[in-house]
Amino acid sequence: MNVSMAEPIAPDLSALAARFRQVLPLECVVTDAVSRKPFETDAQTMHRQMPGIVVLPETVAQVAEVLKLCRDFGVPVVPRGAGTGLSGGATPVPGGVLLAMTKFNRILDVDYANRCVVAQPGVTNLGITKAVEDDGFYYAPDPSSQIACTIGGNVAQNSGGVHCLKYGLTVNNILGVELVTMDGEVLRIGGKHLDPEGYDLLSIITGSEGLLGVITEVTVRILPKPETVRALLVSFNSIEAGGACVADVIASGIIPAGMEMMDRITIDAVEEYCAPGYPADAAAILICELDGPAAEVDYLIGQVTAIATRNGAIGVRASQSEEERLLFWLGRKSAFPAAAKMKPDYYVLDGTIPRNKLAPVLARIGEMSRASGLTIANVFHVGDGNLHPLILYDANVPGEMEAAEHLGHDILRLCVSVGGVLTGEHGVGTEKRDLMPEMFTDLDMQQQQRLKCAFDPGQHLNPGKVFPTLHRCAELGAMHIHRGRTAFPELPRF
Template sequence: MKNKKLRLLKKLRRILPAEAVLGDEERLRPYECDALSAYRRLPMIAVLPDNVEQVRAVLQLCARERTPVVARGAGTGLSGGALPRTDGVLLVMAKFNRILAVDEHNRTATVQPGVTNLAISEAVAHLGLFYAPDPSSQLACTIGGNVAENSGGVHCLKYGLTVHNIMEVKAVTMDGAVLTLGGRALDAPGFDLAALITGSEGLLGVIVEVTVKLLPRPDTARVLLAAFDRVEKAGDGVAAVIGAGIIPAGLEMMDNPAIRATEEFTGAGYPVEAEAILLCEVDGMAEEVAAQMETVEEMLRQAGAVHIRAARDERERALFWSGRKGAFPAVGRISPDYYCIDGTIPRRELGRVLRRIKELSAEFNLRVANVFHAGDGNLHPLILYDANVPGELERTEQLAAAILGHCVEVGGTITGEHGVGVEKINQMCTQFNARELAQMHAVKSAFDPEGLLNPGKAVPTLARCAEFGAMHVHHGKVAFPELERF
């Protein structure tokens, strides 16, 4: 192992400048985790290439040396997707931070993977365009990571996930081949490989360039804040708005603990007494927005909103959203640590799921704050815990597993936008059966037969599932009862 490391370091230093190859514990320590800091592993080596040739050379070297490679962007992922391997090379793509081209006529931007999500919208704002997906970490998260995780955001219901907003991805496979997936037209010949690599969590290829779709910035966007004295009523409000034929640009719900935590930080003006608030944004042409705002307000009032307030201006709109976007870290102010869950559920199950979370919260004696992308059913319960208290993380993980199990039971999934990473790897055994997982491994092999790219993430081995001992549950029923269980 030691010899291998020394040999690799020597060879890597032939590919990269000395300061771009990190091999000592002191320099490697800050790379031991991404934003899911509960999981940490010191990489054997970290490298910081700044061009595609270097990436190819590093991958080819690692393929020859049978050394696993984990790609990392800004390290803002919440599922441990960039968790290093102690026997592997961490491929840091942060130096790829240039916007290569903006094609205003075809409304695309071609960027390096280390460009931050927000930087794209900022760079094209003067053209009246924007890049739609907006994960809460959009200030810092990179587009390469967004593609790898198929990131969402608060505007997904109307504008889609990352997969709906990218045209072309250039990726390098483990053998050093540079593949162009998708294209500049609305479809590409053959299989939809751009869709396949999106959300593949760095297991199929290393993304080195992305061409994203740009949309015209709506000339009007208005947001409305509605407070409810019961969470269920807020859920009814969501169903009523969508039932009225409106697709809001954003539809977000927060429960009381989440409201309190964020209000303290942002002063967004959230009513701290409310059991739930809904933020509903509609955008488009001014005429359309005016008509829809009226309907939304009426629907929410009928659903039992006790208080409704529309943002008066752009500044107040930004303020309303600042609370929601800063919600996760703001929880860091009321709790030393938090654990974010990313399940999705059919919206109609919201009341039931929140009740169950409340019960589980009491059972495990851990506080839970809920932040909910209500429009698309993506629920983010934040479990508040203290990592310095022995055993508390373990209890937190058990609670998280129980919540995710419940999400799958009601017809949802274990991750809506954060990815499986290492964090939800066991829950994959709940959501998929052995054959489905085997099929995913077969797809992985088509790209990376030796299994060297980000191994151990996203798709569990069947052995792991056997160990986990979970049963595949779908809609409350065990599928294929005739098959042996893992």
């Protein structure tokens, strides 16, 4: 969408902006179009929308005031971290407020004895690891945007990374949050202890995509750095052989720190881009990373090498130095920018499938790609079945973006049809919202929306995300008595 730079703030928001200026420093309330423009999209750039007002609060009390004012004015509000999300979770809502949390950028407490860090939500994911790495610790989830993405955004999206198979997603690595509700109430959930008290609200706030409350503080678990990390670079002459190898590794009782696979198209693209020296004859390559005590890693390198050979690997290299390990990863980490060299635009998908469906699903994706005329490069977290097909297109060619989106949605439907899910780590947001019925019935989604109603009955917080149909909370709360007051006759009594 093109937005005129001269576009004035919508008239009905002027009064709200004036109230914001009473509770926030003047520079924290942004109303001119030029300054609002950078906030019109997150990293899901297919969807753009100018926010009505941008606010950048500096304190928890200010966040609470902003939310209460939005509620009182009936204006929707969208929270945002660094805007690196890939599903449109931070896309502004027309005529709404964008609440940017970037000023909350301090680490509050590093507590090694309890193995946790307390951070404000605007601290970057990598910033947490940087704060503790000199003392031999790190924060495990490592989304590829970790240099820029914020821990608050990670909580909102339940972000993953390449090490989820062994270390889990964000939800498995946090202990507590401070959350401000739409009523301006500040709630503390969890802390430095391990068990939840009462309902485990932390597990649904994580991954709630900014629909339940605004995170103002996060307590994360940190882990001691593994003694050793080594990687294997394995090549296969078919994706099927690679998939079978992965299944055998896991069936043998080994849980690698990460298992990543790339297809031929991606290998060619990254060789062109950064020349990591991947085998020229492989249909697929697998990077298998093993971490832990040195004796264990060396032993497992041997085990996985044997399994790979049994599964017809045409090449196996074990990293002999940290330098070589990073070289193995260089190609994988460059896959997205390398794809961007092949075509001006790409659309990245995020479906997860059961591992044993890998070969048929990839074959079908290949057919769909040929039928649509759009090239697809496949990189995936093969250990946990999380696919990232990259659909290459050129937005300047009329109809190509729509075709890419259409093809992407068909691929996600395919993932669901084999027992998989729409999104493994990027979130639903606006991008996959209308596909939710592929996975969930109306009743499934209504039950999720009732949770939203418990937190935000007026539905002011990030409306229009995740759920394809907006139901009023009063409607969701109504009791429908289908069977009248008839007793319950059929069931046997004991």
